[in-house]
Each structure stands twice: as C-alpha cells, then as structure tokens.
Amino acid sequence: MVNLSYYNWAEVMEIQSAASKLESRANFGGLGVEFEFTRSKKNSGWNFAAAYISGQATGGTKAGALVYFASYQKFNAFTFKATRFTRLYPRVYLEIGPLLMYRPFVWPTDAGLAATSGSSFNYGLTLDLRLRLAPRVDFCQSIGTLLTKASTIWSLGFGYRF
Amino acid sequence: MNKKICYKICQDKLRLFFLLVTQLLLSPLLQAYPEFIGYGYGSCITCHYNGLGNGALNDYGRGVWASEIAANIFSKSAKLEDLSARSGFLGSKELPYWIRPHIKYRGINVQPNPGSAASKAKYFHMQIDAGAAIAIDQDQKYLLMLNYGYVPSPDPNMKNNLNRFLGRDLYLRVQATETIWLYLGKLEKAYGLRNVDHTSYNRVPQELFQNTQSHGAIVHYLGETSEFAINQFVGNMDSVNKTSEQKGTSFTSDIEVVEKGRIGLSALKSESELKNAVTLVGAHWKQGLSTGTALLFEYGIIQKKDSTSATNGSYSYLQSMIRLAKGNHFITNIERYNRDISATTPDRWKVGLGFLYFPFQRLEFRFHATHQRDVSSESVTDDAWALQGQVHLAL
Numbered sequence: 001m002v003n004l005s006y007y008n009w010a011e012v013m014e015i016q017s018a019a020s021k022l023e024s025r026a027n028f029g030g031l032g033v034e035f036e037f038t039r040s041k042k043n044s045g046w047n048f049a050a051a052y053i054s055g056q057a058t059g060g061t062k063a064g065a066l067v068y069f070a071s072y073q074k075f076n077a078f079t080f081k082a083t084r085f086t087r088l089y090p091r092v093y094l095e096i097g098p099l100l101m102y103r104p105f106v107w108p109t110d111a112g113l114a115a116t117s118g119s120s121f122n123y124g125l126t127l128d129l130r131l132r133l134a135p136r137v138d139f140c141q142s143i144g145t146l147l148t149k150a151s152t153i154w155s156l157g158f159g160y161r162f
Numbered sequence: 163m164n165k166k167i168c169y170k171i172c173q174d175k176l177r178l179f180f181l182l183v184t185q186l187l188l189s190p191l192l193q194a195y196p197e198f199i200g201y202g203y204g205s206c207i208t209c210h211y212n213g214l215g216n217g218a219l220n221d222y223g224r225g226v227w228a229s230e231i232a233a234n235i236f237s238k239s240a241k242l243e244d245l246s247a248r249s250g251f252l253g254s255k256e257l258p259y260w261i262r263p264h265i266k267y268r269g270i271n272v273q274p275n276p277g278s279a280a281s282k283a284k285y286f287h288m289q290i291d292a293g294a295a296i297a298i299d300q301d302q303k304y305l306l307m308l309n310y311g312y313v314p315s316p317d318p319n320m321k322n323n324l325n326r327f328l329g330r331d332l333y334l335r336v337q338a339t340e341t342i343w344l345y346l347g348k349l350e351k352a353y354g355l356r357n358v359d360h361t362s363y364n365r366v367p368q369e370l371f372q373n374t375q376s377h378g379a380i381v382h383y384l385g386e387t388s389e390f391a392i393n394q395f396v397g398n399m400d401s402v403n404k405t406s407e408q409k410g411t412s413f414t415s416d417i418e419v420v421e422k423g424r425i426g427l428s429a430l431k432s433e434s435e436l437k438n439a440v441t442l443v444g445a446h447w448k449q450g451l452s453t454g455t456a457l458l459f460e461y462g463i464i465q466k467k468d469s470t471s472a473t474n475g476s477y478s479y480l481q482s483m484i485r486l487a488k489g490n491h492f493i494t495n496i497e498r499y500n501r502d503i504s505a506t507t508p509d510r511w512k513v514g515l516g517f518l519y520f521p522f523q524r525l526e527f528r529f530h531a532t533h534q535r536d537v538s539s540e541s542v543t544d545d546a547w548a549l550q551g552q553v554h555l556a557l
Contacts, residue, residue, distance in 0.1 A: 008511070008537060010545055025542040027535070058539055071539040089452035092484055094492075127515075129494055131457055131482060133449070139457065141482075141496060143513055143533070151545055152533050154513045156480075156496055 003034040003049075003140050005157025007077075011118030012149040013059045015068045018112065022066040026117040028075060028103070030055015032155070043087040047095055053077040059107060059117055068113045077103040081126055091132040099126040099144055099153075119148040126153070136161045194356040197483040197493075199448045200456030201230060204424050205389065205416070206356075211295050211307055213343050213382045214391055214414065215356040217331045218264040218295055218309060219556070224249035228523035231454075233489025235521045249523050251557060263294040264309070265557040273549040287314040288372070288552075291330060303337040307347075313373060328400060330375050345380040348400075352380055352393035352414045354428045354444045355460050357481065363499040363512065364460045364479035368430070368442050369408065374398065376408070387418040395432070408432035408440060422450030428462070441465040444477075454485025473502040483518065491518040493530070508538035516550075526554035 006029070013024040032053035039046045054076050060069035083097030101122040107115035126144030133139050138159040146153050194206060194215030206215035209223025219227065225246035228234070234245060248254045251263045267290055273283040293309035309331035333347030350356065351374075354364055360372040378395030391414050397407025410432025418424050430442040444462025451457060457480070464475040478498040483491050497512040516530030534546040 008535065010535065010542075013542075025544060027537055027542050029537055056539075058537075058542055060542065062541065088484060088486070089455060091451045092455055094484075129482065129484070131451055131455075133451075133457075139482075141480075141494060143494075143515060152513075152535070154496075154533070 001036040001038070001138065001159045001161045003032075003036060003051075003138075003157055003159035005032050005034065005051075005140060005155040006030070007032050007051075007053050007055070007153065007155040009146055009153035010151045011059075011146075012151075013107075013115055013117040015060060015066045016114045016116075017066055020066065022061070022064060024059065024061045024068075024115075026057060026059030026107075028055060028057045028077070030075070030077070032077075032079075032157075034079075034159075036159070038085075045085060047081075047083045047085050047097075049079075049081050049083070051079045053079065057105065057107075057117075060115060066113060068110055068115055070108055070110065070115070073105075073107065075103060075105040077101055077105075083126065083128060085128075093130050095128045095130070097126060099124045099146075101146065118146070118150045122146045122148045122150055124150075124153065130159070194358070196355050196357060196448055197456045197458055197481060198231070199422055199424065200450040200452070200454045200483060200485065201226070202422060202450065204418060204422065204448065204450075205384065207343075207384060211305065211335065212331065212345070212349060213384060213389075214350070214352055214380070216350055217307065218262070218293065220295070221250070221262065224523065227520070231489065232520040232523045233487070234523075235489075237522070245523070259300050260297045261294055262297075264292070265555075266291045267555040268552065270550055270552040275547055276549050290314065293331070301337075305335040307331050307333050307335065307349075311373075328373060328375075330373075341384055343382040343384060345382065348375050348377045348398070349380070351376055351378075351395055351412050351430065352382075352391040352428075353412045353430045353442060354414065354462065355446050355448070355458055355479065357458070357479075359495075362479055362495070363477045363497040363510075364444075364462070367464055367475060367477055367499050367501070368462075369440055374408075389416040389426075391415070397434070405435040406438070408434050408438075410440075412442075416448075422456075424448045437467075437469050439465075439467040452485070454491060455483060457482045474504055475499065475501045475507075476503050489520045489522075492516075493518050495532075506538065506540045508536035508541070508543075511535050511537060524556050526552075526556070528552035528554070 008029040011026045013026040015022045030053045032051045034049050034051035036047055036049040057073040057075050058071040062069050079101045081099040083095035085093050085095035087093040124144055124146040126142050128142040131139045140159045141156045143154045207213035211218050211220050228245040228249035229242040268288040270288055271285045275281045291311040296306040298304035311328050311330045313326050331349050333345050333349050336344045376395040377399045380393045382391040393412045396409050401407050412430035414428040416424050416426040425447050428444045433439040446460040449457045460479040466473050480496045483493045485491050494515045499510045501507045512534050514532035519527045530550045532548045536543050
C-alpha cells in the first residue's frame with residue numbers, strides 16, 4: 001500500500017546563549033509518502049512500512065530571557081515501523097508497533113543564540129487505525145509517541161492498495 | 163370492594179406516582195449518535211422523536227438500544243424481542259399510547275494534563291433533563307415534545323445568558339404528509355452532524371452550544387433516500403439576554419449515495435440585535451463500514467462579523483467508531499479549527515481515542531483521551547492532554 005498522509009509531532013527545544021539556556025517547544029508538520037508491505041493476508045500479521053516526510057518546522061519563543069524564534073524551516077524525515085495488525089472486520093484493522101525516525105535537521109543560529117530540538121534519531125510507539133473506504137482505498141490515521149526529547153506524533157491520510 | 167383491596171390499589175398507584183416523580187426529578191440530556199449509521203440507521207427519525215436527531219428516543223429507538231446496541235450484561239441469554247419489550251420507561255409495563263416520559267443524566271470527570279503537578283480532576287453534571295412526548299393522536303401525526311433541563315454548572319461564557327432551568331425541546335411535531343414533517347417551538351437549529359460531544363469543533367465555533375436551542379419552525383422532507391430541512395429561528399425567547407440571541411435561517415440535507423453512505427450539505431445565516439452575524443456552510447459524510455462501525459466527516463467554513471471585525475474560519479471533524487463486541491466500541495476523533503484562515507491564527511488540532519460502552523440499555527460509559535495542539539508559524543505552545551470519563555443514564 002502507498003499511503004499519503006499529513007504528519008505532525010512536537011519536540012523539546014533548547015535555546016542556548018554563551019551564558020544561559022532555555023527550554024522551549026518546536027513543531028514539525030509535513031506530508032509523507034509511506035510504502036507498506038504486508039506479510040499476511042489473514043486476520044492478523046505484520047506490516048512493515050517506510051515513509052519519507054517533507055515539511056516545515058517552527059520553534060522557539062518570542063518572549064522570555066532568550067528570544068529565539070524560527071519558522072518555515074524546511075526539513076526531511078524518514079520513518080520505519082514494524083506493526084502487528086489485527087483485522088477486526090474485513091474493512092477495519094488496528095495495528096501497533098515500534099516506530100523509528102531519522103530527521104537530519106539543524107536549526108539556524110540567530111544573534112548568538114543556538115537552538116537544538118529532539119534528536120536526529122528517534123524512536124517510539126505507534127497505534128494505527130485503517131478503514132477501507134473502497135476496495136483499494138484506505139483511510140489511515142495514527143497516533144503515537146516519540147521518546148527522545150519529543151512527544152505525541154500523529155498522522156492522517158489515505159492509502160492506495162496495489 | 164373491601165377496604166384491604168382498595169388500600170392495595172391506592173398503594174400501587176402511589177408507588178407508581180412516586181416512581182414517576184423520582185425519575186423525573188433525577189433526570190438529564192439527550193443527544194444523537196450519527197455514527198449509528200454503522201448499525202444501518204442512517205435517518206435520525208428511526209430512533210428519535212426529532213427527525214433531525216438528538217432529544218428523546220422513541221419506542222423503536224429504545225428497542226434498538228436494548229436489543230441491538232447494548233451488551234446486556236445481566237441478560238445475555240434473553241431474546242431480543244424480550245429485551246426490546248422491556249425497554250420502555252417503566253420496563254415492560256406498558257404506558258398509555260399518548261405519553262412517553264424520559265429522564266436523562268450526563269456527568270463527566272475531566273482531568274486536564276494528567277501527570278502534571280497542576281492537574282486536578284473535576285466532575286461536571288453536564289445535563290439533567292426530564293420530560294415527555296405527548297402524542298395527540300394514536301398515529302403520532304400530532305405530537306408535543308416537552309423536555310426541560312437543569313444546568314448545574316453553566317459554561318462561564320453562557321452563564322449570564324442562561325436560565326439554570328430551561329426548556330430544551332418544547333415543540334409541536336406535525337406529520338403533514340407521508341414525507342413532510344413540521345416542527346414548531348423550541349429545538350436545536352438544523353445544521354450539520356449532531357454528535358454527542360458538544361465541545362467538538364463542529365459545534366462550538368459554530369455557536370451551536372449545548373444550551374442554545376432556539377425558537378422557530380422547521381420543515382423537514384423525509385424521502386426514501388434523501389432528507390432536507392429548512393429552519394427559521396428567532397433565538398431563545400427565554401434567554402435572559404435577548405439582544406445576543408441569533409435570529410436567522412438554516413438548512414441541512416442528507417442523501418444516501420451508497421449503501422450505509424450518506425452525504426449532505428448545511429448552511430446557516432443569522433444575526434443578533436447586537437449585529438453579531440454568523441454564516442456557516444458545511445458538508446458532511448456518514449459512512450457505515452461494518453456492523454457498528456462507521457466513519458463521520460464534516461468540513462465547513464465559518465464567517466463571523468461584528469461592528470468592528472470580520473473573520474473567515476474553517477473547521478473539520480472526523481470521527482470513527484469501531485464495534486469491538488456487542489456494547490463495546492473503540493472511537494477515535496480528529497478535529498481541526500482555525501478561527502481566521504486569512505490571518506496568522508493557529509490551526510487548532512484535537513486528536514483523541516477512547517471507548518464507548520453500553521453495558522445495558524439506559525446506561526452508557528465513555529472514556530476518552532484527547533490531545534490538543536496548536537499549529538502555527540507565529541508561535542509554538544505546549545501540547546495539552548485531557549482524560550475524560552463520562553456516565554450517561556437515560557430512563
């Protein structure tokens with residue numbers, strides 16, 4: 001299945017000057033293409049999926065001791081997940097499994113302030129729901145968590161089954 | 163008749179009277195479940211007295227809940243027709259055709275940001291309603307709905323505008339022809355999907371709040387596979403602040419396009435005496451997928467104007483319900499709202515998942531976890547989580 005989805009997740013951001021540092025938040029949102037391979041056509045089995053996500057990030061704060069804010073920052077990310085699925089009905093299945101993410105991204109420096117967020121390599125858990133709307137078209141939604149200096153990740157989109 | 167028999171009859175009547183009064187005093191809120199298209203019920207009139215959904219269940223709706231929806235944990239071996247026969251207000255005791263009382267309570271325990279130091283759970287009595295459907299004739303071509311509510315903890319935005327005791331649904335329903343139904347009185351405005359969550363983004367930004375029923379008239383066409391309704395409303399005439407009441411016209415439609423699949427358009431235009439104007443246009447889709455499993459979607463635009471400003475917002479609402487076992491459902495929701503798409507206001511996203519459980523007819527439990535995040539190029543805020551546990555008792 002090829003799945004086109006919108007992804008969104010948050011990361012913990014650290015803004016640093018020579019003398020001090022401040023914790024803030026960053027948000028990553030973008031469109032992703034995911035290729036999913038199913039190992040079983042039965043009511044349960046394993047799915048393996050790899051995705052490429054491209055989007056824009058926003059992070060920082062406009063108030064406080066250290067003022068750093070950056071938006072419209074382009075990023076690319078790659079995810080891989082292995083999920084155990086259970087088909088509840090012919091048109092409905094739930095899946096859960098570990099998620100790995102690689103997100104090479106560097107925040108720009110601004111007036112002597114440097115910022116970092118999350119981690120280039122991250123990992124977490126994802127829970128996905130798939131609803132088959134037509135013989136080849138699925139509605140896909142997922143919610144999960146990234147565990148290294150990040151938090152909830154969710155996505156929604158449509159998948160086409162070949 | 164000897165004194166003993168006379169005393170026994172009086173005692174029975176007194177018991178029945180107290181039972182009725184107690185139930186009326188205890189009661190609460192009535193909502194619609196458009197996701198039950200997954201059970202094959204695409205049209206609200208099948209189960210509700212109000213053909214556009216929400217409000218008291220009719221006899222058939224009670225029977226469906228008892229036999230088809232609920233888990234019936236105490237009567238698993240009972241025949242479906244027996245469960246249905248016991249679903250009346252007084253169980254299997256049949257009431258005269260002309261009266262169908264109802265009582266409803268909804269309470270919710272909300273814990274914002276669980277795990278944080280400032281997190282404090284709070285319980286709200288959301289709805290306490292009681293009333294009756296009074297059929298003027300045996301075919302129910304003429305029917306009077308009386309449904310009163312008590313609002314124990316009003317929304318702070320509404321409390322100066324709201325009587326604590328309010329008539330929610332007070333209307334005369336007339337079936338004019340096979341396909342035309344008329345409603346005159348106070349009831350919900352005709353617009354969009356009427357889902358249970360009155361805080362969802364397809365209800366709140368539209369100002370279709372829990373307590374904003376309006377006086378007016380509705381003409382409802384109910385065909386085999388299509389429905390259309392036009393609603394002329396004049397605001398809540400019982401409001402303590404009449405100048406803020408919205409007066410206007412709304413429209414909604416629902417057309418079956420595939421099996422268990424319905425699409426519709428809605429529109430609403432209204433203005434208050436204070437010149438606060440609301441214009442809504444929306445489209446919705448209800449799709450049943452398997453037994454008890456369905457997907458709901460609504461998208462719309464919201465234009466608001468007052469004497470100094472105007473905003474053009476948009477909203478999306480998506481809910482899926484998956485039946486796990488009889489009476490048990492897994493639910494997810496994804497909602498988005500932007501107050502003004504032409505400005506830099508954030509996209510406000512809500513993503514949630516939970517369980518909906520009907521152990522037996524008359525009782526419902528909901529458990530829901532909701533995640534909220536603002537997405538904007540102008541600011542980044544902390545995510546918010548809320549845990550909700552809800553009980554719904556409907557007699």
